Structure formats: C-alpha cells, structure tokens
Amino acid sequence: MQADAADLGLTIYISSGFRSYDYQAGLYQRYVERDGKEAADRYSARPGYSEHQSGLAFDLNTITDDFKDTDEGRWVAENCYKYGFIIRYPADKEDVTGYMYEPWHIRYLGTEIAEDVYSSGLCLEEYLGITSEYAE
Numbered sequence: 001m002q003a004d005a006a007d008l009g010l011t012i013y014i015s016s017g018f019r020s021y022d023y024q025a026g027l028y029q030r031y032v033e034r035d036g037k038e039a040a041d042r043y044s045a046r047p048g049y050s051e052h053q054s055g056l057a058f059d060l061n062t063i064t065d066d067f068k069d070t071d072e073g074r075w076v077a078e079n080c081y082k083y084g085f086i087i088r089y090p091a092d093k094e095d096v097t098g099y100m101y102e103p104w105h106i107r108y109l110g111t112e113i114a115e116d117v118y119s120s121g122l123c124l125e126e127y128l129g130i131t132s133e134y135a136e
C-alpha cells in the first residue's frame, strides 16, 4: 500500500502501530488525567481494549483531523480496503463505535472482508452485529 501510494507521489508512514498493554495503560492514564475519563474514552481505548494491542491497527501520518483533507488521507480512505484495511472509526458513527472520527486509524481485516465492509457503508460493529461498549 505504501509502495502504490508512493508511485502516485504520496507519502504514507506509520505513526503508531503495535502497542503493548503497558504502553496503552500509560497512554490512556495520561489522557484521563488530562481530559477526564469520559472524554478520553471517546478517542483512546482502555488498556486491554485497544486494536493497537492486536497488531492489526495502524495510525497513519499526522494523527489529526486534518489528515482527511490531505491527498494521502483521501487516497487512504478510498483505497485502503484494496489492501485489506478499513477506516475503523468513520465519521458519523461515533454513537455506534464509541469513537470520534479517526481518518488516520486503519484496521486490517483481509481484502475480502475489508472490501465487503467498505462497500456496505457500515462500520465494523454494524457489519458484525456487535457492540463495542465497555461492560463497566
């Protein structure tokens, strides 16, 4: 995917990939201390719940909303399914995923399922018929 993007003059790099439990715990704790638990839960997973701990999720380039308006962000949104990835937390799905829109966060599902999810217009929770709410 990086190579194909590079052929088009686009630069895609991984800002955050695999995270250990301890790393996620520290990250989440810092966000809770800074913004409070309710706010942190909208953009950061509690330790043990982050897709980054699975090794199947990647944050690309700048981890900001501006990424969606870059050539790279647009290309990723339109093409990542061809490489087995989906935009895991789409716009307008926060009530289902529990997460704010994250144009930079992609999740590997394999090409077959990723294409199916992409063309369905559903987020992963809707596609699988599951909830990602914490039990509390």
Ligand SMILES: [Zn+2]
Pocket (backbone or CB within 6 Å): 016, 052, 057, 058, 059, 105, 106
């Ligand atoms: Zn992420």
